[in-house]
Amino acid sequence: MNDVCVIGMGTTEFGVREEGIVELGVTAVGRALRSCDVDREEVDALYLGNFVAGMLEGQETLAPLVADSVGLVGVPAMKTEGACASSGIAFRQAYQAIRTGVHDVVVVAGVERMTNAETSEFTRALGSAADHGTDGATGLTFPGFYGLVLDRYMHEYGATREQVAAVSVKNRKNGASNPRARFRSPVTVDDVVDSRLVADPLRLYDCCPAADGAAAVVLASADVAESYTETPIAVLGSGHATGRSAAYRYDDLTTLEATTLAAEEAYDEAGISPSDVDVVELHDCFSAAEIGDSEDLGFFEKGEGAAAVAAGRTAVDGELPINPSGGLLAKGHPVGATGIGQIYEVCLQLLGEHENQVDGAEVGLAHNLGGSGAVSTVTVLGGPSGV
């Protein structure tokens, strides 16, 4: 098995963008290629994550279009789709292709454009990630799914609404200093708990904003990585798992096993435990999601995640910084771009170049989740000194 490194990276800002879907993707891929010394003819393949371009923009066949537009002539190019985990899956597929020796250098990207659609239209499009015949038929939305999760979580563990709101307060504070974020203004706990209800008990400021954007990384086998960059980031472990197909399928709605299974695989491959992780970008599509994710990834005991956030344990200067980028709650959630966007932020941390730099960050983790806990990827990355 070959070791795999991130050798280049590029992104657009996440927010309200005027560019079309192909232009966004091409911009991120072009920036990633320019960030390292890879010639286009040395790229073996392109994997691209996207979710709703077909529904909202009428544009499919995205990966070949981006490949051609960026000058990657003739390479195999494919789109991966797993709702909000679409580009986490793209990363995983590229990683496996290099690990098994099929390819040496692969470009991985994620792209989404959402703000051009009416709220009800993109809510419907996002809702297509739910099982259409069961959860979907009732009108359950994704805020609704996490409303159910939070209702049960507060009932079982006695977490308060104010503790949960602390997630949004922390992430909006972090996002305020991230130039790639859609929201760059802080909010208070009162702002969150007084904002309008979206899917009880979730309120508007518990929910990530829609966004447009793209992010890309260049992966290479460790054998060749140092010929392209002096600061390769090692992929120490990767996990990819599926979970339950609908809300009713969970025996315990406060644990999403796609995450626990993907994390177990990634930790095992990296040979580390959760306590070895220095910085985390996890899938905070809703405040309630960050709390559950932080427990499912093994950072806190079940039921302790809400109190941990409220106590500042996951702040940039806390014992385990979570979402120093501002996460989805502040950066925005261009769904197909989110997974690579998270990996981009973790790589910046490991290079020591992040706007909200975590002191001494050497091991980082990125966690991407799609659907009603239907699919998850977890990636463990190590700083350049460890390659």
Added chain:
Amino acid sequence: MSESPPEFPATRCADCGLLYGHEAYICRECGSETFERAPLDGSGTVYARTTIRVPGSDHQGEEPFEVAIVDVGGEETVRVTVRIEENPELGPDDPVEFVDRRDGVFYFRAA
């Protein structure tokens, strides 16, 4: 409600006996494709609930509406995703009862 609620139309795998609330096409336990009717007591309890206030375009104008996860049945129960009628503020462990199934959606109300 003093009368018993209508029976809930669960099904059972004819080969291994696993109970299903929503339709199954193949038994996730044994792989069988054969199912038989197995009606359950239509009373249940809420496992979790939410009120949808920002619906997708397919459900515009219906808001606000309550969606809940309900454990339905008596001695034997199955968990299903349902709509709650009349939009009461229900929470975990509250009793509910089956009303009917319309357009593929199970409707329950406060018991």
